[in-house]
Amino acid sequence: MEKLKGLVPESVKRRVAESSSDDLACLASSLVDLFLSLPEFHQLIADLVDSNQNHNLCGKNKESALNFKQKGNHFYSTGDHSQALRCYSQALRLAPLDADDNGKNLVATLYLNRASLFHKTGLLMESLRDCSRALQISPSYSKAWYRRGKVNASLGNYEDALHDLTVARDMEPSLGGKKQIENELDILAQPQEGKSTKPVDNNQKSVGIPDVPEHIKLHCVTTPDKGRGMASQSDIPQASLIHTEEPYAVVILKHCRETHCHYCLNELPADTIPCISCSMPLYCSQHCQVQAGGQIHINYSSNMNIHESRSDCIQEHIKDITAGRSFDQKIECVPEHKHECGGVHWPAILPSDVVLAGRVVVKAIEQKGQVMEVPNFLETLGFCQSYSKMPPESKLELNIYSIVLLFCLRHSYSSEISINGVSASQIVILLSQIRVNSMAIVRMRSDVYSQLDWFQKFFSGEAEAALTSSVEQVRVGQALYKVGSLFNHSCKPNIHVYFISRSLLIRTVEFVGAGYPLELSYGPQVGQWDCKDRLKLLEEEYFFQCQCCGCSEVNASDIVINGFCCVKANCSGVVLDHVVANCEKQKLKIPGPISVESHSQVNKVDDIDIQEVAQVLLDKKCTSLCIDSGYCLKCRSYCNLASLSEAVKNAWIPLRRLQDSVTLNDVHHTELSDAVKSLGLLRSILHAYNKGVAEAEDNLAQAFCFTGDLESARGHCKASIEISEKLYGPNHIVIGYELVKLSSIQLSSGDSTAVDSINRLNLIFSRYYGQHAGIIFPYLHFLERESSQYFPVKMRDV
Numbered sequence: 001m002e003k004l005k006g007l008v009p010e011s012v013k014r015r016v017a018e019s020s021s022d023d024l025a026c027l028a029s030s031l032v033d034l035f036l037s038l039p040e041f042h043q044l045i046a047d048l049v050d051s052n053q054n055h056n057l058c059g060k061n062k063e064s065a066l067n068f069k070q071k072g073n074h075f076y077s078t079g080d081h082s083q084a085l086r087c088y089s090q091a092l093r094l095a096p097l098d099a100d101d102n103g104k105n106l107v108a109t110l111y112l113n114r115a116s117l118f119h120k121t122g123l124l125m126e127s128l129r130d131c132s133r134a135l136q137i138s139p140s141y142s143k144a145w146y147r148r149g150k151v152n153a154s155l156g157n158y159e160d161a162l163h164d165l166t167v168a169r170d171m172e173p174s175l176g177g178k179k180q181i182e183n184e185l186d187i188l189a190q191p192q193e194g195k196s197t198k199p200v201d202n203n204q205k206s207v208g209i210p211d212v213p214e215h216i217k218l219h220c221v222t223t224p225d226k227g228r229g230m231a232s233q234s235d236i237p238q239a240s241l242i243h244t245e246e247p248y249a250v251v252i253l254k255h256c257r258e259t260h261c262h263y264c265l266n267e268l269p270a271d272t273i274p275c276i277s278c279s280m281p282l283y284c285s286q287h288c289q290v291q292a293g294g295q296i297h298i299n300y301s302s303n304m305n306i307h308e309s310r311s312d313c314i315q316e317h318i319k320d321i322t323a324g325r326s327f328d329q330k331i332e333c334v335p336e337h338k339h340e341c342g343g344v345h346w347p348a349i350l351p352s353d354v355v356l357a358g359r360v361v362v363k364a365i366e367q368k369g370q371v372m373e374v375p376n377f378l379e380t381l382g383f384c385q386s387y388s389k390m391p392p393e394s395k396l397e398l399n400i401y402s403i404v405l406l407f408c409l410r411h412s413y414s415s416e417i418s419i420n421g422v423s424a425s426q427i428v429i430l431l432s433q434i435r436v437n438s439m440a441i442v443r444m445r446s447d448v449y450s451q452l453d454w455f456q457k458f459f460s461g462e463a464e465a466a467l468t469s470s471v472e473q474v475r476v477g478q479a480l481y482k483v484g485s486l487f488n489h490s491c492k493p494n495i496h497v498y499f500i501s502r503s504l505l506i507r508t509v510e511f512v513g514a515g516y517p518l519e520l521s522y523g524p525q526v527g528q529w530d531c532k533d534r535l536k537l538l539e540e541e542y543f544f545q546c547q548c549c550g551c552s553e554v555n556a557s558d559i560v561i562n563g564f565c566c567v568k569a570n571c572s573g574v575v576l577d578h579v580v581a582n583c584e585k586q587k588l589k590i591p592g593p594i595s596v597e598s599h600s601q602v603n604k605v606d607d608i609d610i611q612e613v614a615q616v617l618l619d620k621k622c623t624s625l626c627i628d629s630g631y632c633l634k635c636r637s638y639c640n641l642a643s644l645s646e647a648v649k650n651a652w653i654p655l656r657r658l659q660d661s662v663t664l665n666d667v668h669h670t671e672l673s674d675a676v677k678s679l680g681l682l683r684s685i686l687h688a689y690n691k692g693v694a695e696a697e698d699n700l701a702q703a704f705c706f707t708g709d710l711e712s713a714r715g716h717c718k719a720s721i722e723i724s725e726k727l728y729g730p731n732h733i734v735i736g737y738e739l740v741k742l743s744s745i746q747l748s749s750g751d752s753t754a755v756d757s758i759n760r761l762n763l764i765f766s767r768y769y770g771q772h773a774g775i776i777f778p779y780l781h782f783l784e785r786e787s788s789q790y791f792p793v794k795m796r797d798v
């Protein structure tokens with residue numbers, strides 16, 4: 001792509017830089033002509049769409065599949081189970097569905113090999129699913145019936161095991177084989193201990209998305225500052241579910257391609273399923289595979305005779321297993337990966353948002369039922385866009401990608417797709433809409449589970465184990481939601497977004513009055529960053545100047561978050577550097593008199609210290625408030641910020657070193673004591689509620705956990721939380737995440753106040769995630785279970 005950019009003449013680049021959404025068609029038409037005249041462009045398209053190249057990234061390849069199968073068999077026999085699994089799964093990814101391997105279907109053989117591996121390693125459900133997959137492809141595969149019977153027997157599912165083994169015996173051609181199965185059947189025929197129960201297949205379990213209560217009705221409102229936005233027609237209590245929605249289009253992010261399902265975006269199980277026509281996507285279940293790639297058509301005719309001359313219940317059993325019950329579920333009418341399939345490279349190579357644009361175009365065309373001459377579907381989608389406000393470099397990229405995508409779609413989807421200035425400009429607009437309207441689908445960072453390891457190590461007496469992770473969310477996908485994109489941003493959001501699979505759910509995090517805007521955070525929040533950093537990010541990523549209450553009204557958090565403390569002893573005032581001071585002055589330049597009432601954010605703060613700090617700004621009711629950098633806002637004492645900033649920089653050196661040592665699992669005592677001294681220095685220079693102090697406290701908590709000094713760890717963790725409470729407010733989800741750490745430390749050190757922390761974090765989580773808190777964050781169940789085991793009396797009192 002860089003090469004193409006370099007081939008665009010400077011004069012055209014200037015035109016692109018100056019272009020607006022109104023004159024795009026003419027510009028795009030010149031670019032199409034330019035690219036068509038360049039051999040390099042034709043080569044690039046050929047590379048992206050040709051599925052028959054030597055170094056094919058995404059196609060099926062029987063030879064490679066057989067190679068991986070052989071390696072898998074080798075690792076299996078030498079006992080290297082994880083390598084064997086990797087090889088079988090890779091072979092499955094590469095094997096064409098109709099490939100033959102010594103008279104057997106290769107894919108069915110691979111599923112069976114993997115099923116044997118799972119059986120051997122105790123992954124019984126995975127094994128059962130792979131047996132069924134092998135049988136759906138080759139219903140008369142006696143070894144697969146046999147393996148299925150054995151796995152069902154291991155699961156205690158004796159009735160199914162009997163049926164499986166009966167079918168296996170009948171289909172087994174060799175006499176020796178038949179005899180062996182007879183023996184197994186004899187053993188099963190003896191009375192079995194325990195009850196025969198159907199095992200629950202978690203792979204097929206999906207969480208139902210609840211309906212929004214009927215009395216909650218949202219409507220779209222328009223304001224001069226923010227355009228369209230959403231509001232409620234009536235008052236809404238805190239923690240109410242106000243909106244759920246399925247995406248219009250979704251794409252997995254590149255870094256999650258090997259770890260998450262390409263359809264539902266959940267973490268992949270061990271028994272991954274590949275796409276049937278290419279080697280790129282991986283799915284967690286056949287349901288997701290079919291939703292993404294379309295229905296699989298297997299020719300059952302050659303297997304029709306397998307039902308003959310068998311009892312009704314055995315016939316029913318064969319039909320049940322080989323027809324694949326999971327396909328019965330309702331299939332979306334537009335399989336979203338289908339047009340990218342067949343081994344072409346472009347879906348793997350182009351950026352995720354360009355692939356997402358391709359999915360939007362195809363879905364829009366499919367829904368219309370005809371390929372449109374001009375894809376004017378954008379109007380019907382109704383997303384806003386900010387093309388004209390984008391920097392020149394982004395505009396050029398969008399213009400190039402739009403033409404490349406059109407060529408890819410014409411090759412892979414429909415030759416009727418027209419490529420001209422009008423269609424290319426429409427794709428440019430679509431890409432710019434995706435930039436500002438798409439949402440990142442997130443998941444809780446899975447190494448939260450490493451906390452679980454850490455925690456269990458404490459209980460088993462391995463005190464040197466470390467608290468390895470904070471609770472974090474990772475982006476796994478990018479999606480467009482038609483209604484979801486109408487919610488505007490606030491750095492002090494009153495609603496919270498989360499995802500179950502690909503479904504969007506929105507909940508209020510505080511009481512919201514009728515008609516009041518419902519606003520979520522696009523990323524930055526008050527308490528996380530100061531105002532200037534938030535404004536910068538929103539400007540750079542979303543191309544707007546934030547007009548939310550957090551950025552336009554004085555709030556205590558923004559004043560103290562990067563503040564220095566006053567040089568005068570016992571003064572709780574704050575000293576601002578010139579960047580923060582200028583930013584706060586901007587807020588006060590709002591036309592009209594400044595009254596205490598207008599600054600609702602400050603009035604809401606109930607903590608007396610922090611209110612005192614902020615109140616200094618509001619005591620003088622005029623626009624010429626003195627927010628000079630370097631002077632205490634409360635007592636006006638002067639503070640030499642230049643020398644203090646240098647001291648702060650130096651104080652961070654030992655703290656960062658300590659952090660690195662924790663990461664490397666190698667903490668020395670001297671490092672720890674240097675870091676404690678640095679924290680003391682930071683506390684003497686920075687304001688008591690400065691974010692940097694909270695981070696230093698958190699670093700130390702982690703390091704003391706590592707060394708097993710849980711009392712110190714608990715103290716630093718609490719100190720960090722106290723600051724976060726001032727910056728975010730006491731019931732913010734960030735406090736919930738920090739309480740997870742604190743309660744883990746408390747539980748580990750036998751401190752019964754863990755119960756209070758767990759109760760508090762449960763309240764916060766249910767406010768943000770409602771009844772889904774445990775699904776989003778399974779570690780909650782673990783904390784509850786452990787605390788009721790160790791402090792049963794206290795838990796009962798709650």
Ligand SMILES: C[S@@+](CC[C@H](N)C(=O)[O-])C[C@H]1O[C@@H](n2cnc3c(N)ncnc32)[C@H](O)[C@@H]1O
Nearest residue numbers: 226227228384437485486488489544546547548
């Ligand atoms: C996802 S859209 C939200 C819906 C949009 N207002 C509309 O009319 O379609 C994002 C766009 O809304 C506007 N917007 C959202 N939050 C804003 C805020 N806090 N301040 C100013 N503009 C905002 C910006 O133009 C931004 O690019």
